[in-house]
Amino acid sequence: MxxxxxxxxxxxxxxxxxxxxxxxxxxxxxxxxxxxxxxxxxxxxxxxxxxxxxxxxxxxxxxxxxxxxxxxxxxxxxxxxxxxxxxxxxxxxxxxxxxxxxxxxxxxxxxYREELKPSQVKSKSHLELGRLLALRDLLVRNNAGLKGTLKEMKVLLSSPTTDTGCIVLKRSIDYQEKQVKSIEERIKEIISADALMSKNYELLTSLKGIGLVVACQLIYHTGNFTRFASWRAFSSYCGTAPFEHRSGTSIYKRKQCHYLGDRKMKSLLSMASVSAIQHDSELRLYYNRKLAEGKDKMLAINNVRNKLIARAFAVVKRGTPYVVLQQYAA
Structure with a gap:
């Protein structure tokens, strides 16, 4: 510029x-x-x-x-x-x-004109994908609130099956769950209609712990893996990358994740990491090894988060699904 x-x-x-x-x-x-x-x-x-x-x-x-x-x-x-x-x-x-x-x-x-680069509008499919993901998140959060209210009402009432409030809440919960499913179907249609997104979606879902929502969020936030040069840059964007904090000889702290980051993406990666630890033997061994080294659970979870991000970028870059090498070990 x-x-x-x-x-x-x-x-x-x-x-x-x-x-x-x-x-x-x-x-x-x-x-x-x-x-x-x-x-x-x-x-x-x-x-x-x-x-x-x-x-x-x-x-x-x-x-x-x-x-x-x-x-x-x-x-x-x-x-x-x-x-x-x-x-x-x-x-x-x-x-x-x-x-x-x-x-x-x-x-x-x-x-900063010498450092700035021209911006571009995302494609219509990317924009609609972002809107649908945000709407789905809103409906899921609202539904969680309704379920909590219904649970509290059932404790207070002797006959929750005949109470009008409980009946209305159940209907609202069922209706919103149907809306969430319809949004997910539309998201799948958008992914299927775009060849590049469809390919990357298949590659991402080959990883244990990554399902529909996390895969679509990764595709959206990375601009279908064109926005970030490396997985480390995306890790920094999410707030999962550790940074040094020291000055001179008196100030020296252990590496910590910065508070600035995409909290929604970080939260999704945390849930994906917990699922991956349960279903992926390699990540489970990796997580247990970090605990054995004396690291606390959240730090070990963060290590798994970065492992998942690195794997996601690797499978997209290679263009081949993830293969569990441990099953081929002698």
Missing amino acids: KNYKEVVGIDVSKNTIDAYCYQSQVHREFVNDIVGYKSLLKWVLKTTKGVAVFYCFENTGYYSLKLALYLDSQKVIYVEESPLKIKRSSGIVKEKTDKLDAALIARYAWL
Whole structure:
């Protein structure tokens, strides 16, 4: 991005977007819809007088997705960056306005323009896969809450089978379970329709402990294994990679996982690791060996998590299913 002469920082909110041209130091607010996006491009073209310009905005989920889709359709170069990176590069900021946020985004993009790379919109199948996975997670959590409420009510009532509240809760639980199954069927259809995703899905599910949900989450978060250069980079993204913490001769702590990471992915990998320890003899021996070395259970579980991540990237890179070598040992 170093050949660009201007950058437009955009602060995206639900109804409006605030744009700030860093070199021209001008600001303007637009509506967060197609009409506003068209007005934005016209205003930038008039303000910058045709110089090479790129856009930068924070990834704010559905709010920024509309803008990204429009810019991509118009072949406009843009960078969709993590809000945390921009916030930590801004220094001490005591004021909070949309105009100031847009200016800080523009400043960040200009200072780091040589390191930034253009963003691309994910395919429709990837976007739908992400939405369905999020919706499934929401329904499962809601259903768990309903089951807990039903369990408590059964303890208090002498005849839970005739109580209206219990009957309604049972119907709601059954209905949501049907909806979860329908979402899973649609997820399988999306995976089957894409040859690359289907192949990687088959490779991932050859690993013990990795099923439908974990495999699909891995495919989605890794951009079908194109987003991260190595399994270690993805481990860092999930928050399972240990990092050193020392300074001089007085501060020296054991390696620990950083608190920043994708907690949902980390939680799924934890459950996958527990399942893998139960059903995979190699990982079970590996886990027990770590315990025998004096490591606590959570640290040993984290080692298994990283083993699973490494195996997932390995089978995708090789293009062959995982083979348990222990069964061929003499």
